[in-house]
Amino acid sequence: MSGTAYALVILACVGILGVLFYWQILLAEGAYLGQRVVTWLYDIYAARYDAIKQYDSNMEALFLGIPLGNTLSGYPAPLVLDVGTGTGRLAVVLLAEPSFQGRLIGIDASLPMLEIAAEKNRSYGDRAIFLWRDALYLPFPDGCFDCVTCLEMLEFTPSPEQQLAEAVRVLRPGGLLLTTRRRGKSALLMPGKTHSRIAFTALLEYLGMEDVSIQAWQVEYNLVWAVKAGSSSPQANFLESVLICQTCGCTDWQRNGTDLACRVCGTVYPICSRVIHYQNQGQA
Ligand SMILES: C[S@@+](CC[C@H](N)C(=O)[O-])C[C@H]1O[C@@H](n2cnc3c(N)ncnc32)[C@H](O)[C@@H]1O
Numbered sequence: 653m654s655g656t657a658y659a660l661v662i663l664a665c666v667g668i669l670g671v672l673f674y675w676q677i678l679l680a681e682g683a684y685l686g687q688r689v690v691t692w693l694y695d696i697y698a699a700r701y702d703a704i705k706q707y708d709s710n711m712e713a714l715f716l717g718i719p720l721g722n723t724l725s726g727y728p729a730p731l732v733l734d735v736g737t738g739t740g741r742l743a744v745v746l747l748a749e750p751s752f753q754g755r756l757i758g759i760d761a762s763l764p765m766l767e768i769a770a771e772k773n774r775s776y777g778d779r780a781i782f783l784w785r786d787a788l789y790l791p792f793p794d795g796c797f798d799c800v801t802c803l804e805m806l807e808f809t810p811s812p813e814q815q816l817a818e819a820v821r822v823l824r825p826g827g828l829l830l831t832t833r834r835r836g837k838s839a840l841l842m843p844g845k846t847h848s849r850i851a852f853t854a855l856l857e858y859l860g861m862e863d864v865s866i867q868a869w870q871v872e873y874n875l876v877w878a879v880k881a882g883s884s885s886p887q888a889n890f891l892e893s894v895l896i897c898q899t900c901g902c903t904d905w906q907r908n909g910t911d912l913a914c915r916v917c918g919t920v921y922p923i924c925s926r927v928i929h930y931q932n933q934g935q936a
Contacts, residue, residue: 675841677693679838679841679842680807680841680842680845681693681694681808682808683807683808683809683842683845684845686810687761687786687788687809687810690761690808690809691761691762691786694738694760694761694762694764694765695762695763695764695765698739698762698764698765698767698768699764699768701738701739701765701768702739702768705741707741709745712741712744712745713745713748713749715869715875716742716745716746716803716830716875717745717746717748717749717752718749718751720742720746720749720752720799720801720828720830721746721749721750721751721752722751723828724751724752724754724798724799724828725751725752725753727754727798727886728753728886728889729753729754729755729886729889730752730753730754730755730798730799730886730889731754731755731757731796731797731798731799731886731888731889731890731894732746732754732755732756732757732797732798732799732800732801733756733757733759733790733792733797733799733800733801733819733822734756734757734758734759734800734801734802734803735759735787735790735800735801735802735805735815735819736759736760736761736787736802736803736804736805736806736808736809737758737759737760737765737766737769737782738760738762738765738769738804738805739765739768739769739772740758740766740768740769740770740772740773740780740782741803742756742758742801742803743756743758743769743772743773743776743780744772744773747773747776747779747780754779754798754889755778755779755780755781755889755890755891756779756780756781757781757782757783757891758780758781758782758783759782759783759785759787759790760782760783760784760785760787761784761785761786761787763784763927763929766782766783766784766927767925767926767927769782770782770925770926770927771925771926774926778890781891781928782926782927782928783895783927783928783930784927784928784929784930784931785930785931785932786931786932787809787815787818788809788810788811788814788815788818789818789932790818790819790821790822791895791896791898791930791932792822792894792895792896793822793894793896793903794821794822795821795822795823795824795825795827795884795887796822796824796887796888796894797822797823797824797827797894798824798827798828798886799823799827799828799829799830800819800820800822800823800827800828800829800830801829801830801831802815802816802819802829802830802831802832803830803831803832803873804832804873805832806831806832806834806845807834807839807842807845807846808845812845812846812847813855816831816855816856816859817859819831820856820859820860820861820880823880824880824884824886824887825880825881825882825883825884826879826880826882826883826884827879827880828877828878828879828880829856829861829876829877829878829879829880830875830876830877831875831876831878832869832873832874832875832876833846833847833849833852833866833873833874833876834846834872834873835872835873835874836871836872838872839872849866849874852866852876853866856876856878860880860881861878861879861880861881862878862879862880862881863877863878863879864876864877864878865877865878891905891907892904892905892906892907895912895930897914897916897917897919898919898930898932899914899917899919900914900916900917900919902914902915902916902917904916907923909923910922910923911923912928912930
């Protein structure tokens with residue numbers, strides 16, 4: 653093979669690698685390479701995440717904080733779970749709403765993302781609590797949250813359908829789900845991870861949701877609102893009454909500034925930088 657042919661082959665290989673890098677790492681953020689890669693990338697991005705996203709606080713309030721706060725204002729002290737909470741974007745905007753008088757638990761697989769979330773929401777004290785944990789299996793009983801939110805996260809999980817089913821499981825009948833649907837050109841480049849409007853609505857209805865409303869929002873995402881079929885009264889409004897101990901299965905905790913201890917079996921989970929280290933088995 654001539655020198656020119658070699659150069660062309662090398663150029664083609666570099667080009668293919670570049671395209672693969674753009675697709676798999678920058679666009680899909682490791683979604684096809686496994687949860688460890690996704691989490692690792694968020695660990696690396698964490699310090700720059702907010703600067704890259706540049707959320708406009710007015711728009712965040714208009715599309716998230718105000719409608720969510722108003723919808724939940726009918727409940728005395730709603731308990732919200734934010735799945736894939738990242739740097740605490742939803743907590744910041746919801747807890748700032750005077751109409752919202754509840755508490756929020758944020759869960760995420762990336763510790764550096766959570767540490768930023770916890771710091772940003774420090775002033776809310778116990779009203780914003782953050783758990784470091786993979787969210788594919790949520791350590792909460794069925795139907796214990798008044799509202800579950802899951803923004804810009806589903807497509808990065810190993811199974812968006814399973815993740816959504818898990819979010820719905822912990823939502824009480826009559827409770828509110830707020831999630832996102834990836835849309836536009838980037839969604840086409842994430843086959844198997846994203847859904848058409850029709851398929852997403854059908855999936856939610858299959859999971860027992862009703863009043864599904866898909867709303868225009870960002871270039872790459874729709875906001876999706878839905879209500880879990882049925883009705884039930886709010887049951888609990890703080891972490892210690894809903895978190896299931898991974899050792900004994902009880903929900904009886906004692907918490908101080910440095911750890912969370914199960915009163916039944918004595919298992920202790922550390923709290924560092926205001927984040928509860930509640931990893932599932934096998935998580936790094
Ligand atoms: C694009 S960010 C969105 C963060 C936040 N919801 C927002 O809207 O700014 C996706 C987040 O999902 C988290 N994530 C991805 N897979 C996860 C999993 N299986 N369990 C928990 N968190 C996960 C990532 O660590 C990351 O913080």
